[in-house]
Amino acid sequence: QSSVTVFGVIDLAARSVDNGASQYQLAGSGLNSSRLGFRGTEDLGGGLKANFWIEGAINADDGNATGQTWQRRSTIGLQGGFGEVRFGRQKNPTGLTWEQLDVFGDTGMAASGRLHQLFSVPTGGAYSSFSRSSNSISYDSPTGTGFFGTAFVAAGEGAVGNKYIGGRVGYRAGDLLAVFSYGETQVTPSIDAKLITFGATYDLKAVKLFGMYSTTDVGAADQKNLLIGASVPLGATTLRASFHKADGGGSISNREAKQFSLGAQYDxxxxTALYTTYSKIDNSNTALTVATGSTLRSGDGSSGYEFGIRHSF
Amino acid sequence: QSSVTVFGVIDLAARSVDNGASQYQLAGSGLNSSRLGFRGTEDLGGGLKANFWIEGAINADDGNATGQTWQRRSTIGLQGGFGEVRFGRQKNPTGLTWEQLDVFGDTGMAASGRLHQLFSVPTGGAYSSFSRSSNSISYDSPTGTGFFGTAFVAAGEGAVGNKYIGGRVGYRAGDLLAVFSYGETQVTPSIDAKLITFGATYDLKAVKLFGMYSTTDVGAADQKNLLIGASVPLGATTLRASFHKADGGGSISNREAKQFSLGAQYDxxxxTALYTTYSKIDNSNTALTVATGSTLRSGDGSSGYEFGIRHSF
Amino acid sequence: QSSVTVFGVIDLAARSVDNGASQYQLAGSGLNSSRLGFRGTEDLGGGLKANFWIEGAINADDGNATGQTWQRRSTIGLQGGFGEVRFGRQKNPTGLTWEQLDVFGDTGMAASGRLHQLFSVPTGGAYSSFSRSSNSISYDSPTGTGFFGTAFVAAGEGAVGNKYIGGRVGYRAGDLLAVFSYGETQVTPSIDAKLITFGATYDLKAVKLFGMYSTTDVGAADQKNLLIGASVPLGATTLRASFHKADGGGSISNREAKQFSLGAQYDxxxxTALYTTYSKIDNSNTALTVATGSTLRSGDGSSGYEFGIRHSF
Incomplete structure (x- = not known):
């Protein structure tokens, strides 16, 4: 009767971070996000399937001091020839696009997400629907090659920052993936954050190329991000590099940040994989860091490196 | 060596609630309570079995923001020809009886539990042992048809609201289930809440009837509840309806509430099931609502409907 | 693909505790610590294995009100002919040694850990790395008979009380286990707690003997602990007894405590096992108790007994 799959990732790295002052750390999720989940599929006949998926983050360095929650994903879906409709908490089109177009998967010390918010959230505002949304209803077109699309809406339920309306369209064929996504998140009752992201990956076998461009508009502030990356497979080893540039505009036109990252993974x-990552951020006058740790003086740079091991089950 | 069953329910519904102001929500547990659990049985020989069961609630709409706990049930039991003795946290006889005699299983927008507390808890009091008790020791008579009974005690451990003493006797045969339960919960060190509940269900095949009557006595306040319900199976579809009336007495004789609910479930x-529920509460002067949401002005009514999907694993 | 083992222990006991005033309780972890975990091993070929292990505590008496976390253990390791290297949160050498040399496994009402801290932590200090450490990197020599050893370091990451440096060496052969461990924990930025523990167990078949001696040095305070114990197997029954004495020195030379414990386990x-434990603590002038419960007046004694059932899966 029970048909549940237990799955997860444990990923830990010994890390040095220099955010002005240097610190040694043991840190989680350097290559992939550590997680524990339960998922399953029931075949309902006639091509129809019911899916469920609950997945929570684990901070394996300290045993997840905040308690197991299923905030990475908790969904129930109906899937058929028409595609899939899902209810629950999940990555939204904006978050999915960032993850796919970043050679580091928007994870770990080199995650591109750190440069996605040069702006300050207005007084009284929140910005919690950045990459995942609670209370969402989504529709995904059937999987396969060729064009695909997602429509996505998340109820605000009276809380600033929770509302999200968005979608994406893409094209997948052979070595190419191209995606365009749009997302609107409510920052205050009167200000929406509007995010446009597009880009592509192209696999030349000897090297796989990644490119992404995004614009974010939040009231009087806006920013533009350019991210390029490449991965090179060498037998059991994969080398990765990326460069990310964020330029503020409007009320934050004096803000700018650049991130350069290098990584190697050995399977x-x-x-199970061993990996090492190096990343460095230069800020014009905002305190973005490659990882949490020491407090950073505004305008200072930040750098770090780590050696880790990832096991998925 | 390991003999554990992973089980659960994910149940999510798109919902509209009108508690004075209207709001759209994605909500969990419209048909059954969403949960994740682990349970197992070991045969010890000679008809003796050891049972364990841990089960926690999941708020699948937002990934259970409060963290996974096993507050729905965490028990260890020894079972044999004599019945079963269990230690731990579990539904107490009062909660079990409410669940069995409500055609909606005391779950979701139509849950009868919302009309079970017209009274206000006295200053300095708590009322946490309403349907589940921590620190409990229970004895259940052997399962099967005919008479059955439960004796139940939960240690207060110095905390107001935790203590519970109760039990129930019932009769199950063919299409009939009849139950009488008594429970005492400590509300303040000097005031006990005393709850008597009795009723029956009778399955006429074309329709199944539900009836429950309860009296609650809490210091100077008391209330009487009458709940009637019916379910009608039509192939893969089940229709449900219930009417619930709560009348205050003593110091709350001016309080009264009525709830009317309709539901349909398609398996x-x-x-896996699809379902829809509608419910409406009229209050005389207390703010009971069909679901959490907007603040309700005292005496106002509340109504809502939802469309959901439930999957158990 | 998935190769995860779900495992755990549920252990609950009906308990009476007298810490000045008497109280009845239902309590967890009288014989073994209640827990839920997920673990697995992947064979990587060439004698190399990847291990993961996440394990959290369960308070089965109240359903773990604080939420499931993996604070008992969350590790990833690489194991081979060289031994094992692990990253994550785990028992440190000090905690492991206490557990092995206490006939009650440092668990339940008779746990020796209650007498390990006569001293008060200095103002501004913490002492959280007592038996487990977050952010740790450990090396264990290959398992088997003969000599074994562990080297262990845990990053403080700027938090007082988190840092730990230690190790242990031991000898295991036939009926003998002998262990020496050293651990340093940071209590304040300028004060370290230094713990030396050594002892042995010897299995004479008719009786198994346990002995442990430890010294703790924390700034101006220090203490010495002597623990002796014995277990006697009688068919499916095991009897246990221990005596523990803690003597304060330096700034706490007026503090002393003694604990005497008796237990019986029936498999x-x-x-699955039934068990009963009795324990009694006499304090000179510090308020150590056999179990949490009522507040104890300084210098008073404390005693308690419990009847429980433990099931592991």
């Missing part, structure tokens, strides 16, 4: 098996 | 399989 | 199977 002991399909499930 | 895609034994495990 | 219904390898996985």
């Amino acid at each position: 002991l098996s399909r499930r | 895609l399989s034994r495990r | 219904l199977s390898r996985r």
Whole structure:
């Protein structure tokens, strides 16, 4: 009767971070996000399937001091020839696009997400629907090659920052993936954050190329991001590099940040990998850092490196 | 060696609620309570079994922001020809009886539980042992047809609201289930809440009837509840309706509330169902609502409807 | 693909505690610590293995009101002919040694850990790395008989009380286990707690003997602990007894405590056991208690007994 799959990732890295002052850390999720989840599919006949998926983050360095929650994903869906309709909490089109177009998967010390918010959230505002949304209803077109699309809406339920309306269209064929996404998040009752992201990946076998451009508009502030990356497979080893540039506009036109990252992954098996990552951020006058840690003086740079091991089950 | 069953329910519904002001929501547990659990049984020989069961609630709409706990049930029991003795946290006889005699299972927008507390808890008091009790020891008579009974005690451990002493006796045969339960919960060190509940369900095949009557006595306040319900199976579809009336007495004789609910469930399989529910509460002068949401002005009515999907694993 | 083992322990006991005033309780973890965990091993070939282990505590008496976390253990390790290297949160050498040399496994009402801290932590200090450490990197020599050793370091990451440096060496052969461990924990930025523990167990078949001696040095305070214990197997029953004495020195030379404990365990199977434990603490002038509960007046004694059931899965 029970048909549940237990799955997860444990990923830990020994890390040095220099945000003005240097600190050694043991840190989670350097290559992939550590997680524990339960998922399953029931075949309902006639091509129809019911899916469920609950997945929570684990801070394996300290045993997840905040308690197990399913905030990475908790969904129930109906899937058929028409595509899939899902209810619940999940990555929204904006978050999914960032993850796919970043050679580091928007994860770890080199995650591109750190440069996605040069602006300050207005007084009284929140910005919690950045990459995942609670209370969402989504429609995904059928999977396969060729064009695909997602429509996505998340109820605000009276809380600033929770509302999200968005979607994306893409094209997948052979070595190419191209995506365009749009998302609107409510920052205050009167100000929306509007995010346009587009880009592509192209796999030349000897090297896989990643490119992404995004614009964010939040009241009087706006910013433009350009991210380029590449990965090179060498047997069991994969090398990765990326460069990310964020330029403020409007009321934050004096803000700018650049991030440069290098990584190497060595696969002991399909499930277990050793890796090392180096990343460096230069800020004009906002305090973005490659990882949490020491307080950073405004305008200072930040850098760090880590050696880790990832196991998925 | 390991003999654990992972089980659960994910149940999410798109919902509209009008508690004075209207709001759209994605909400969990419209048909059954969303949960994740682990349970198992070990055969010890000679008819003796050891049972364990841990089960926690999931708020699948936002990924359970408060963290996974096993507050729905966490028990260890020894079971044999004598019945079963259990230690831990579990539904107490009062809660079990409400669940069995409500055609909506005391769950979702139509849950009868919303009319079970017209009274205000006295200053310095708590009322946490309403339907589940921590620190409990229970004895259940052997399962089967005919008479059955439960004796139940939960240690207060110095905390107001935790203590519970109760039990129930019932009769199950063919299409009939009849139950009488008594429970005492400590509200303040000097005031007990005393709850008597009795009723029956009778399955006429074309329709199943539900009836429940309860009296609650809390210091100077008391209330009487009458709940009637019916379910009608039509192939894969089940229709449900209930009417619930709560009358205050003593110091709250001016309080009264009525709830009327309608529901339909369509089974895609034994495990997956689509459903819709409508419910409406009229209050004389207390602010009971069909679901959490907007603040309700005292005496106002509340109504809502939802469309959901439930999958159990 | 998935290769995860779900495991755990549920252990609950009906308990009476007298810490000045008497109280009845239902309590967890009288014989073994209640827990839920997920673990797995992947064979990487060439004698190399990847291990993961996440394990959290369960308060089964109230359903773990604080939420499921993996604070008992969350590790990823690489194991081979060289031994094992692990990253994450885990028992440190000090905690492991206490557990092995206490006939009650440092668990339940008779746990020796209650007498390990006569001293008060200095103002501004913390002492959280007592038996487990977050952010740790450990090396264990290969398992088997003969000599073994562990080296262990935990990053403080700027938080007082988190830092830990330690290790242990031991010898295991036939009926003998002998262990020496050293651990340093940071209590304040300028004060370290230094813990030396050594002892042995010897299995004479008719009786197994346990002995442990430890010294703790925390700034101006220090203490010495002597723990002796014995277990006697009688068919499915095991009897246990221990005596523990803690003597303060330096600034706490007026503090002393003694604990005497008796226990009996009856195995219904390898996985399920009934047990009873009695324990009594006499304090000179510090308020150590056999279990949490009523407030104890300084210098008073404390005693309690419990009847429980443990099931592991």
